[in-house]
Amino acid sequence: MAEIILVTGGARSGKSTFAEKLALKLGNGRAAYIATAQIFDDEMAQRVKVHKSRRFNNWANFEAPFDADKIFPTVTENVILFDCVTMYLTNWLLTKNLDAKNIFTEFEIFIEKLITAAEKSCATVIFVSNEVGAGIVPENKLARIFRDFAGLANQKIAAHSEKVFLVTAGIAVDIKKFAERI
Amino acid sequence: MAEIILVTGGARSGKSTFAEKLALKLGNGRAAYIATAQIFDDEMAQRVKVHKSRRFNNWANFEAPFDADKIFPTVTENVILFDCVTMYLTNWLLTKNLDAKNIFTEFEIFIEKLITAAEKSCATVIFVSNEVGAGIVPENKLARIFRDFAGLANQKIAAHSEKVFLVTAGIAVDIKKFAERI
Amino acid sequence: MAEIILVTGGARSGKSTFAEKLALKLGNGRAAYIATAQIFDDEMAQRVKVHKSRRFNNWANFEAPFDADKIFPTVTENVILFDCVTMYLTNWLLTKNLDAKNIFTEFEIFIEKLITAAEKSCATVIFVSNEVGAGIVPENKLARIFRDFAGLANQKIAAHSEKVFLVTAGIAVDIKKFAERI
Numbered sequence: 001m002a003e004i005i006l007v008t009g010g011a012r013s014g015k016s017t018f019a020e021k022l023a024l025k026l027g028n029g030r031a032a033y034i035a036t037a038q039i040f041d042d043e044m045a046q047r048v049k050v051h052k053s054r055r056f057n058n059w060a061n062f063e064a065p066f067d068a069d070k071i072f073p074t075v076t077e078n079v080i081l082f083d084c085v086t087m088y089l090t091n092w093l094l095t096k097n098l099d100a101k102n103i104f105t106e107f108e109i110f111i112e113k114l115i116t117a118a119e120k121s122c123a124t125v126i127f128v129s130n131e132v133g134a135g136i137v138p139e140n141k142l143a144r145i146f147r148d149f150a151g152l153a154n155q156k157i158a159a160h161s162e163k164v165f166l167v168t169a170g171i172a173v174d175i176k177k178f179a180e181r182i
Numbered sequence: 183m184a185e186i187i188l189v190t191g192g193a194r195s196g197k198s199t200f201a202e203k204l205a206l207k208l209g210n211g212r213a214a215y216i217a218t219a220q221i222f223d224d225e226m227a228q229r230v231k232v233h234k235s236r237r238f239n240n241w242a243n244f245e246a247p248f249d250a251d252k253i254f255p256t257v258t259e260n261v262i263l264f265d266c267v268t269m270y271l272t273n274w275l276l277t278k279n280l281d282a283k284n285i286f287t288e289f290e291i292f293i294e295k296l297i298t299a300a301e302k303s304c305a306t307v308i309f310v311s312n313e314v315g316a317g318i319v320p321e322n323k324l325a326r327i328f329r330d331f332a333g334l335a336n337q338k339i340a341a342h343s344e345k346v347f348l349v350t351a352g353i354a355v356d357i358k359k360f361a362e363r364i
Numbered sequence: 365m366a367e368i369i370l371v372t373g374g375a376r377s378g379k380s381t382f383a384e385k386l387a388l389k390l391g392n393g394r395a396a397y398i399a400t401a402q403i404f405d406d407e408m409a410q411r412v413k414v415h416k417s418r419r420f421n422n423w424a425n426f427e428a429p430f431d432a433d434k435i436f437p438t439v440t441e442n443v444i445l446f447d448c449v450t451m452y453l454t455n456w457l458l459t460k461n462l463d464a465k466n467i468f469t470e471f472e473i474f475i476e477k478l479i480t481a482a483e484k485s486c487a488t489v490i491f492v493s494n495e496v497g498a499g500i501v502p503e504n505k506l507a508r509i510f511r512d513f514a515g516l517a518n519q520k521i522a523a524h525s526e527k528v529f530l531v532t533a534g535i536a537v538d539i540k541k542f543a544e545r546i
Binding site for chain 1: 370372374493495496497498499500501511512513514515516518519521522523528530539540542543544546
């Protein structure tokens with residue numbers, strides 16, 4: 001079964017850079033990169049470009065804005081970097097009816113599918129995610145639901161992870177190593 | 183004098199779940215739960231319902247959206263879980279005139295009252311609170327004042343606490359154990 | 365070359381209070397304080413007043429809303445507290461055309477200038493900064509750019525720092541001490 005690692009942190013915390021270094025180290029200079037972004041506008045195109053410029057030839061590149069579980073089995077590298085969970089969640093959430101009664105159950109199935117696909121992989125899987133819950137409660141409902149689901153997704157992935165790195169100002173701490181066990 | 187423990191973290195960080203486990207562990211399967219929510223709408227009713235469904239028969243349930251200091255002396259359990267400080271602060275703040283000159287002094291009295299009540303208790307008191315200050319400065323004044331007061335409340339409670347757990351993605355780290363002492 | 369220390373945290377996390385104590389301890393009761401605030405309104409005047417009331421006679425006071433690199437060489441104290449990076453960034457950003465193509469390059473020059481000035485100083489320099497990236501993505505562009513630049517500034521300063529304190533509820537943890545090195 002795959003070893004899972006979660007790398008989380010706020011915006012511009014340096015989490016992606018850390019995760020990329022970690023992936024290449026664990027993969028001895030070679031890893032698979034599963035990108036999740038859909039390109040909607042110039043600002044996002046620019047962000048993706050900056051990300052890609054760091055990815056050189058060491059990477060096997062995959063795109064999975066949706067149905068990432070179908071991508072995992074096709075990867076032959078020993079290390080997979082999945083960047084990022086919150087973008088992948090956003091893509092999914094924007095296709096959903098937020099007022100549907102079963103939205104929470106659907107979310108649980110959605111996130112379990114991703115974790116199961118990672119666990120079935122023979123590779124070490126590094127998930128990058130975002131901390132989005134340490135600000136004021138957002139005024140719009142979509143943002144609140146997204147915030148809830150992002151937090152829950154991180155909890156679920158962290159529970160399946162060997163290591164959970166919280167990145168702040170480029171400094172990554174494996175909080176699972178220092179965690180209280182009860 | 184009571185031992186005080188603070189459990190803080192962002193939204194959906196898993197702080198309540200951790201605090202509940204901790205309370206039942208410290209209380210050998212029995213604890214008091216002081217709930218602070220006022221039910222305003224369906225969304226909140228749903229959140230409270232999810233919370234309550236985790237509380238089974240191991241809990242003595244109390245409701246204290248206001249004047250929690252009057253509840254503490256009535257509790258006979260050895261462990262009290264107070265969930266949560268930021269909701270309790272919100273309830274109080276919504277009854278106040280934010281432009282009053284003495285609002286800050288009133289806040290200090292309000293929070294000291296809560297801490298004193300906890301300290302006078304014979305129980306171990308676990309406060310759950312929220313990290314709300316790590317986003318962008320909010321545009322509306324109430325949100326800014328709330329954010330300030332929530333941060334200050336956490337500082338004050340943490341100063342009186344034996345342990346301060348910061349929960350991220352369900353992982354709880356006792357940051358007081360790793361703190362710099364100066 | 366100066367030793368650099370970064371103290372970061374959310375709003376009302378107690379980061380300034382911790383940084384002030386640290387500065388006076390390292391300076392044996394005497395330190396320089398470089399303030400960055402521009403006074404725009406009563407609310408900010410009040411915040412500055414609270415800050416200054418903690419600064420007594422132990423401090424040599426400097427004001428540097430802009431061009432702080434010109435202030436550092438004039439300071440003769442052994443410890444400099446710079447409070448704060450995000451305010452200093454805000455002052456600068458508000459003078460800029462956000463749509464300019466070279467805004468990112470300009471930002472890099474701006475922040476390198478600050479770091480270089482600190483490194484050239486003979487004093488120990490303590491930078492206070494804010495964590496602003498752990499909430500929901502802001503809707504307005506200025507806030508998004510500010511959030512990006514604040515995060516990047518923290519990364520750059522942290523990379524040059526001996527110690528990086530993350531402050532939560534008044535508790536300061538040197539995350540660089542516990543960091544994963546790869």
